[in-house]
Amino acid sequence: MNNSEIQQLTDQELLQRFKADNNSEWIGVLFDRYAVLLLGMCMKYLKNEEDARDAVQQIFLKVLSDINRHEIQFFRAWIYQVAKNYCLMQLRQQHMKYKEEITDKNAGALEAEQEDQQLHQQKDLLLENMEQAMNLLNPEQRTCVQLFYLQKKSYQEIADQTGYSLLQVKSYIQNGKRNLKLLLEKQQRANKR
Numbered sequence: 395m396n397n398s399e400i401q402q403l404t405d406q407e408l409l410q411r412f413k414a415d416n417n418s419e420w421i422g423v424l425f426d427r428y429a430v431l432l433l434g435m436c437m438k439y440l441k442n443e444e445d446a447r448d449a450v451q452q453i454f455l456k457v458l459s460d461i462n463r464h465e466i467q468f469f470r471a472w473i474y475q476v477a478k479n480y481c482l483m484q485l486r487q488q489h490m491k492y493k494e495e496i497t498d499k500n501a502g503a504l505e506a507e508q509e510d511q512q513l514h515q516q517k518d519l520l521l522e523n524m525e526q527a528m529n530l531l532n533p534e535q536r537t538c539v540q541l542f543y544l545q546k547k548s549y550q551e552i553a554d555q556t557g558y559s560l561l562q563v564k565s566y567i568q569n570g571k572r573n574l575k576l577l578l579e580k581q582q583r584a585n586k587r
Contacts, residue, residue: 397556401533405469409461418458424469425454426537429544431525432477438514439481449484453477470525527577534558535570542567 400423403411412420432453436446453476466472528536537556541547547555552563 397537398533401537409466409469412461421458421461425457425473426540426544427528428470428473428525430528430540432473433544434524435474435477436481439478440484445484449477449480453480456480523578523581524574527574527581530577531570531573534562535566535573538563538566539570539574 403423405424405427408420408424411417412424429450432450433446436449436453437443440446440449453473456476457473460476464472528539531539534556538552538558541552541555542549549560549563549567552558553560556563558566
């Protein structure tokens with residue numbers, strides 16, 4: 395199967411193929427679909443880009459080791475839950491490390507945390523919108539945008555991996571970025587109504 399045909403497969407079809415032949419590339423394709431959103435989710439919880447990138451790597455490894463133990467109906471919902479649990483566990487471990495008595499000084503921090511929760515809910519909506527927008531991009535743009543922004547691949551590396559020319563890669567990334575922005579703006583307007 396070529397890359398374009400693989401991209402057309404549904405999450406469920408990719409899962410079935412993995413269960414049939416245990417080839418982790420099927421999970422890799424699935425994971426790439428949600429990697430940008432997982433990174434955003436991890437950033438939301440961990441508040442640090444490096445920690446978030448590490449978390450996405452760890453979540454991928456966890457998915458690979460756990461996936462056969464679960465009957466997964468909706469991969470997206472499942473991987474979000476895995477990612478959320480992982481981030482909460484990281485925060486819990488940090489909290490245990492830095493546990494201290496709550497004084498008047500950091501009582502204000504608790505109020506700030508509640509405000510943060512409202513921001514998290516808004517970010518959740520943005521992440522939902524981002525996922526929908528990514529899925530509306532054509533496969534070439536989606537692939538190039540994910541490789542460039544999430545996996546930090548160079549134009550040349552993307553060209554080597556996909557078989558596109560450098561000009562095509564540059565064009566797909568620029569157009570994909572512009573289309574994402576337009577789709578997100580359109581969704582925000584729809585949400586305000």
